[in-house]
Amino acid sequence: MRRLSLATNLGLEKLSGYPFHVLSWVDAEGYPMNVAIGASINPGEGTATFVPPAGLPVPTDREFSLTGSHIRPQPGYGYDERRHVTVWGNAVRQGEVLVLTATSAWGWDEQELPFFEYSERSVGQSRRYFDALSAERGTPVRPRLSPGWLILRATRLPFLSATIVPVVLGIMIAAAHGAFDLVTAVLTVIGASFVQLGLNVANDVFDSMQGADEANVTPTRYSGGSRVIQYGLVSLRRMATTAAVFYLAAAAIGLVLLALRGSVALLAIGVVGLIVSFAYTAPPLKLVYRGLGEIAVAVGFGPLMLLGAYVVQTGGALAREPVVASIPIALLVALILYVNEIPDRRGDAHAGKGTLPVRFGPDAVILGYDVTVAAAYAALVVGVGLGVLPIPALLALLTIPLALRVHRGLRPNYDNPYGLMAVMAVNIQVHLFAGILLVAAYAIVLVAGAVAPGVPLFIR
Amino acid sequence: MGALPKPVEELLEAALVAELTVVREDGRPVTYPLIPLYDGERIYMTSSALFSRKLEHLRRNSRVAVSITDPVAVAGRTDRATIQGDARVIEDDPHGGWERLLPIWERKEPAIVAFLKQRVALPLFFERALIEVTPRRAFFWPNGLTGAAPVVSSAEGVQ
Numbered sequence: 001m002r003r004l005s006l007a008t009n010l011g012l013e014k015l016s017g018y019p020f021h022v023l024s025w026v027d028a029e030g031y032p033m034n035v036a037i038g039a040s041i042n043p044g045e046g047t048a049t050f051v052p053p054a055g056l057p058v059p060t061d062r063e064f065s066l067t068g069s070h071i072r073p074q075p076g077y078g079y080d081e082r083r084h085v086t087v088w089g090n091a092v093r094q095g096e097v098l099v100l101t102a103t104s105a106w107g108w109d110e111q112e113l114p115f116f117e118y119s120e121r122s123v124g125q126s127r128r129y130f131d132a133l134s135a136e137r138g139t140p141v142r143p144r145l146s147p148g149w150l151i152l153r154a155t156r157l158p159f160l161s162a163t164i165v166p167v168v169l170g171i172m173i174a175a176a177h178g179a180f181d182l183v184t185a186v187l188t189v190i191g192a193s194f195v196q197l198g199l200n201v202a203n204d205v206f207d208s209m210q211g212a213d214e215a216n217v218t219p220t221r222y223s224g225g226s227r228v229i230q231y232g233l234v235s236l237r238r239m240a241t242t243a244a245v246f247y248l249a250a251a252a253i254g255l256v257l258l259a260l261r262g263s264v265a266l267l268a269i270g271v272v273g274l275i276v277s278f279a280y281t282a283p284p285l286k287l288v289y290r291g292l293g294e295i296a297v298a299v300g301f302g303p304l305m306l307l308g309a310y311v312v313q314t315g316g317a318l319a320r321e322p323v324v325a326s327i328p329i330a331l332l333v334a335l336i337l338y339v340n341e342i343p344d345r346r347g348d349a350h351a352g353k354g355t356l357p358v359r360f361g362p363d364a365v366i367l368g369y370d371v372t373v374a375a376a377y378a379a380l381v382v383g384v385g386l387g388v389l390p391i392p393a394l395l396a397l398l399t400i401p402l403a404l405r406v407h408r409g410l411r412p413n414y415d416n417p418y419g420l421m422a423v424m425a426v427n428i429q430v431h432l433f434a435g436i437l438l439v440a441a442y443a444i445v446l447v448a449g450a451v452a453p454g455v456p457l458f459i460r
Numbered sequence: 461m462g463a464l465p466k467p468v469e470e471l472l473e474a475a476l477v478a479e480l481t482v483v484r485e486d487g488r489p490v491t492y493p494l495i496p497l498y499d500g501e502r503i504y505m506t507s508s509a510l511f512s513r514k515l516e517h518l519r520r521n522s523r524v525a526v527s528i529t530d531p532v533a534v535a536g537r538t539d540r541a542t543i544q545g546d547a548r549v550i551e552d553d554p555h556g557g558w559e560r561l562l563p564i565w566e567r568k569e570p571a572i573v574a575f576l577k578q579r580v581a582l583p584l585f586f587e588r589a590l591i592e593v594t595p596r597r598a599f600f601w602p603n604g605l606t607g608a609a610p611v612v613s614s615a616e617g618v619q
Binding site: 020022024025026030031032033034035036037051053054055056062063064065067069070071072073076077078079082084086088116119122123125126128129130132133141143144145149152153221231233 | 476477479481482483487488489490491493508509510511512513515516521523524525527529530532533535540542544551554555568569570571572579580581582583584585587596597599601604606607608609610
């Protein structure tokens, strides 16, 4: 783990790269004093030699520090290239000069330790700050976010596309098969969304309890959990309650749908879905900790969501078509998790979370991506070729250039969590846009069925 | 006319970064680069809860020095200054109390407003305490020549 404290010779070496140095000491009145000087640095000997500033009494019976600091101004923006280093030591007078022998050093260079990682490593200091403030005031003082932002962050709401895509696709396929009911369709979307929100929040709860989120110092917008527990924005207990409420709401909607549809298939899908969702991070199964997270996500956000939505509309009748349509969606959604696990792998390994990127090296992981994404598109083509899926479903192949962008971005950014963020964003788009295009394909099927029933849309 | 000599005020108003030096419990000086925000009387700096160790030092010892030393950070001005003073940590409302300084901050770092709009991405960074420095004495080095004795002036008028 990189630390802000440095070996003294390394601190001096860094200090020697600055054009001037700020000499600091505490004066006779107890105030610190700073003067810019030019010190001659000798990292090998662990010393810095300088002429004492003129007109100021510089005592030699106390510690001095020498600081180098750098920014690059960016007009209209602010500045970047932040770095600084401080070396402490005691100085002795040698004729006209003072010679400081370094005893300790610390510094930060955002090129070496990105600001976001530096911030993440400092979360403990934030906790100490709020604890001290709370103790001083005798009442809890906690960091805050506005309710809207907090809900968005704690539930990871933008990830709901993983649910919306398969559910809407299932509904569209059912509609193409002549079964559509608006009320149950809306209830399905809401119920399925509650399952995912429950999963998202429960995932944070169990990852926090098992130390996986705490150990991750390179979270990004798409990985590393919501971190609301680590940041002190929401308590673990409140998150656990929230997860339970989402699951109970999902179960209640599931019961309503069961009452309305009376389907054994729906009951089975609902029960399996809730179990897979909960077992994703919850003990004893902890599927994601055993390298089974991708399979759980593929099954949950592929066939289960899509078939669940389909059977709600058909009243329990199953068909080959939604099963086949769920395969590319399942593979692409699993790849979202798979790629998002790459930047988390060090923290995950530390917490004993054996995800696939923890278990395998970069070559195998990237090959895994390539094979899986190719399989997703192959499933689509085969599905259309066998006449199971409609020809317009091939529109989803338009996302191949996005998948290629992900492939190209993985290797150069494999060890750079923040560089990987753009790749993760594109990878999410692959799933989202492929899903939208499949939904559009079924919209074409529906419209064509209404206006030109004779037009063949399936290869027979 | 502010509390400090005009050349020192000009440096404070131009500086993108200053060095704040505080005194640790064991007497060691610790220096932090921070944006100085000057309102014509006092110097303000802010500290995120994430990087709040300096606030712990300040609660124990309020004596500080604020220096402007880097010509690059003051648009090429070569003068240098150090202001000694007493600091007060203002943390009544770490969530939003510091935002009253946003207009001065934005003049130096326009991107801060856009960052603040993304508060959800980095919530702890925007939980901040204010460091209010009441100047007591200023040291000024024309043309930055610290090999010569500084011009020293007091700022006793500030209460």
